[in-house]
Amino acid sequence: MTDTTGEQSPVSEMSFEDAMRELERVVSQLEAGDVALAESIRLYERGAELKAQCDKLLRAAEEKVAQIVANEAGEATGTKPVEGL
Amino acid sequence: MTTALVTHPASLTHVTPPGHPEQVARLEYVLAALEAERFADLRRETAPLVADDDLLRCHPLDYIQLIRDSVPDSGWRPLDADTHMSPGSLDASLRGAGANVKAAELVITGEAANAFAAVRPPGHHAERATAMGFCFFGNVSIAAKNALDHHGLGRVAILDFDVHHGNGTQDLVEEDARIFFASSHQMPLYPGTGAAHETGAHDNVLNVPLAPGTGSSGFRRAWQDQILPACADFRPDMVFVSAGFDAHRADPLANLELTEDDFAWVTRAICDLADDTADGRVVSTLEGGYDLSALAASTAAHVAVLMERGA
Numbered sequence A: 001m002t003d004t005t006g007e008q009s010p011v012s013e014m015s016f017e018d019a020m021r022e023l024e025r026v027v028s029q030l031e032a033g034d035v036a037l038a039e040s041i042r043l044y045e046r047g048a049e050l051k052a053q054c055d056k057l058l059r060a061a062e063e064k065v066a067q068i069v070a071n072e073a074g075e076a077t078g079t080k081p082v083e084g085l
Numbered sequence B: 001m002t003t004a005l006v007t008h009p010a011s012l013t014h015v016t017p018p019g020h021p022e023q024v025a026r027l028e029y030v031l032a033a034l035e036a037e038r039f040a041d042l043r044r045e046t047a048p049l050v051a052d053d054d055l056l057r058c059h060p061l062d063y064i065q066l067i068r069d070s071v072p073d074s075g076w077r078p079l080d081a082d083t084h085m086s087p088g089s090l091d092a093s094l095r096g097a098g099a100n101v102k103a104a105e106l107v108i109t110g111e112a113a114n115a116f117a118a119v120r121p122p123g124h125h126a127e128r129a130t131a132m133g134f135c136f137f138g139n140v141s142i143a144a145k146n147a148l149d150h151h152g153l154g155r156v157a158i159l160d161f162d163v164h165h166g167n168g169t170q171d172l173v174e175e176d177a178r179i180f181f182a183s184s185h186q187m188p189l190y191p192g193t194g195a196a197h198e199t200g201a202h203d204n205v206l207n208v209p210l211a212p213g214t215g216s217s218g219f220r221r222a223w224q225d226q227i228l229p230a231c232a233d234f235r236p237d238m239v240f241v242s243a244g245f246d247a248h249r250a251d252p253l254a255n256l257e258l259t260e261d262d263f264a265w266v267t268r269a270i271c272d273l274a275d276d277t278a279d280g281r282v283v284s285t286l287e288g289g290y291d292l293s294a295l296a297a298s299t300a301a302h303v304a305v306l307m308e309r310g311a
Helices: A016-032 A037-064 B024-033 B052-056 B061-069 B089-108 B139-149 B167-173 B216-234 B260-277 B292-310
Strands: A066-070 A076-081 B003-007 B043-046 B114-117 B156-160 B179-186 B205-210 B238-243 B282-286
Touching: A016 A037, B003 B089, B003 B292, B024 B292, B043 B089, B052 B061, B052 B089, B052 B139, B061 B089, B089 B114, B089 B139, B089 B238, B089 B282, B114 B292, B139 B156, B139 B167, B139 B179, B139 B238, B139 B282, B156 B167, B156 B216, B167 B179, B167 B205, B179 B216, B205 B216, B216 B260, B238 B260, B260 B282, B260 B292, B282 B292
Parallel strands: B003 B043, B003 B114, B114 B282, B156 B179, B156 B238, B179 B205, B238 B282
Antiparallel strands: A066 A076
16 A cells, blocks of 8 residues: 655644645645545544644634734834734 | 345455455454354355446446456556455456345345345445446446346435445446435545535435544434435335445544444434335445454444344
8 A cells, every 4th residue: 555645744843834734735635535545544634633733833823912002102012912813 | 035145255365465454354254243143044145256248337348358457366466556456356356246236136036135245345436447445346336237227127226324435336327317326424535525516417416425523423314314315205116235334433444433333223224215115125235344343243233134124
């Protein structure tokens, strides 16, 4: 059987961009049927890990996002948490 | 009346490379399970080689010749990344299709109330001219078309609960208005087809994709609310079943969460439907299922229901 997924980096060490790029590739391979039956489950599980990593990094980024608070003169005076993210 | 079990020792001579999930041991486990005392009343029949005319209803001559010419003298010849021919594979494939035809004939002639073909390689991924996903010939479609063309049935249904979409069956029957094909399967997963918008040339195809992690209730809802009512509306004269047991929670090739009870449930539901429209005529064949113990237990649960209903 062919290992269609090749050399793989640990998902937990991947940046959001890298994880997202590989996730898109995994999804398109699964949708195109471009993978062997016996490898299909491994590819799906890799996709699930990548999605979880993207979710985790996105959540972490959201927590860091803060709104800059400015004074009447338009000068930045500090930050406050953003609502609704 | 009784339930027929159609198989052949040749099914064990289709040998796959070491580590391949579609292995000889699958059928050995199934047949061992069907040796238990409660299966003593099965009518055991030997599968014939499929007739060329029957093969030609589904596959073009040059494809059949390609398969015949691909048999290696030793070792394996890969036809795709999953699908390998060994020296015994051709005989096993021809008997696998022949078992399905024989099973259907036993039921059509009234010699058996229903039947199960315990064979490998499986068939539901084999397209008109493409061997793939461990399959060479469209076993169940070959039997369905034989029932229509040779035995004069008006319309038949093929119901597929293997965890992978039956792309081959769909390819072979989607333009035939006499055949209704329905499949529940995990998506995303191999082979990537089987979206709900694939409905066949005559609205005769129904695909119900299931999300990874779907368990008993989601599976039963798909069958109860969608597949069984649509099939009942079609009013088939006979119901064929592509019985793959890889939606079992223990299966290594998928992520659904079914148990033996779910396979018994769906078998009962299919028998109920067949009682209403098809004089109870159900012909089932083994497709996938790769955890050996779960496969054996699930097949036993499936055949036990067929026997209970065929008695």
